[in-house]
Amino acid sequence: MSGVQSLGYLVVRGPVEEWRKFGADVLGAEVTSDGENGIRLRIDEHAYRIVVEDGPAEGPASLKAIGWELASAVDLADLVETLEKANCDIREDVARARARNVRKLYTLTDPEGTQLELYYGPESDHTPFASSRGVRFVTGSMGAGHVFIFAKDAEKSAAFYIDLLGFKLTDTILVGEQDAIFLHCNPRHHSIALLNVPAHGIGHLMLEVETIADVGRAFDDAQKNSNVTMSIGEHTNDKMLSFYLPTPSGFDIEYGVNGRVLDENLTVAHYSQPSIWGHHRSPLAGK
Structure with a gap:
């Protein structure tokens, strides 16, 4: 298929x-x-x-x-x-x-x-991409990034993406009392993740940039404007170094670097926590 x-x-x-x-x-x-x-x-x-x-x-x-x-x-x-x-x-x-x-x-x-x-x-644009901040994003065959989706039945949705759309299970993470399910369709660690949350919709969109400096500068600017949802940290499963900031629509962007790229030797794992360090929720988040 x-x-x-x-x-x-x-x-x-x-x-x-x-x-x-x-x-x-x-x-x-x-x-x-x-x-x-x-x-x-x-x-x-x-x-x-x-x-x-x-x-x-x-x-x-x-x-x-x-x-x-x-x-x-x-x-x-x-x-x-x-x-x-x-x-x-x-x-x-x-x-x-x-x-x-x-x-x-x-x-x-x-x-x-x-x-x-x-x-x-x-459609591809005939003009080169010109970032207003001089940033280069990691896309290509791995796509725009990943989406983290709030679902009422994450397991049912994951089965749909695996059985019908061709995704494969990467791993799971215990978040509170629920397992977040991470699925891939190319070498990016995951293109979609699903977690049982009553508020159905998008939790965040991840955009990956090429350098730690790009993440640091964005974090400094966001922090100056009290616009950070979660502090800089490193995830357990995809090793992404990132922080989270709210969009004008009210969902988050995860802005990260150095995401894990999968190879043919993938072994599906389960993690007991989302982050190795950092990713502390801002006291201003949600206000």
């Missing part, structure tokens, strides 16, 4: 003008227009990786769609056939493919009701 290749993009809702400043000044993304009521954030040669639709901040519910990229038309057709045989309600959307600047796109929802967009052939 052909499966998903990488996390292609996110579509979120939030205050556009706040996102415009946040995307450029804090994240180091390149901001472009997305019609009359939205913007796009670019972090590599792709035309965009984040689409922001204008609207109120809704926290985890601000997530409107996850775009999962397939390598080719054949791979997409094979996956669509697999999903149809599993009686999934999957539909081609020509208008949305045109709006997203991809060759072909199908929509469906996962067991949690999250809107998924499966596609191939994303």
Whole structure:
């Protein structure tokens, strides 16, 4: 079975003008227009990786769609056939493919009701990516980063991503009394993680940069503006050195470096805590 290749993009809702400043000044993304009521954030040669639709901040519910990229038309057709045989309600959307600047796109929802967009052939921008902060992001065949999803039934959702979309289990971490489940579809340690949380939606989007200095500078700027959710720390499973900061939509960005890259010798593990050190929650978080 052909499966998903990488996390292609996110579509979120939030205050556009706040996102415009946040995307450029804090994240180091390149901001472009997305019609009359939205913007796009670019972090590599792709035309965009984040689409922001204008609207109120809704926290985890601000997530409107996850775009999962397939390598080719054949791979997409094979996956669509697999999903149809599993009686999934999957539909081609020509208008949305045109709006997203991809060759072909199908929509469906996962067991949690999250809107998924499966596609191939994303548009690449003919101009080099120019970060407003001089940052270079780690993307390429590993995709935009990873998403951490709050789910009512993480195990059921994980089974959907593994059995139907072609993901593989990387590992699990005990978070409180629940196991967070980490899944990969390429050498990035994980492209999606799932945890049982009543507030369904997105917990965070991880963006990886190339240098520790980039993380440090972003952390300093965020800290000066009391805009840090969790302090710098190192995760147990993917070894990411990172910190967390809130977006204008109310969910978090994990801004990190040196994430673990998987090889064929992966052994599925379980971890008793999320971080080796750091990642202390800010006293201002949630205020």
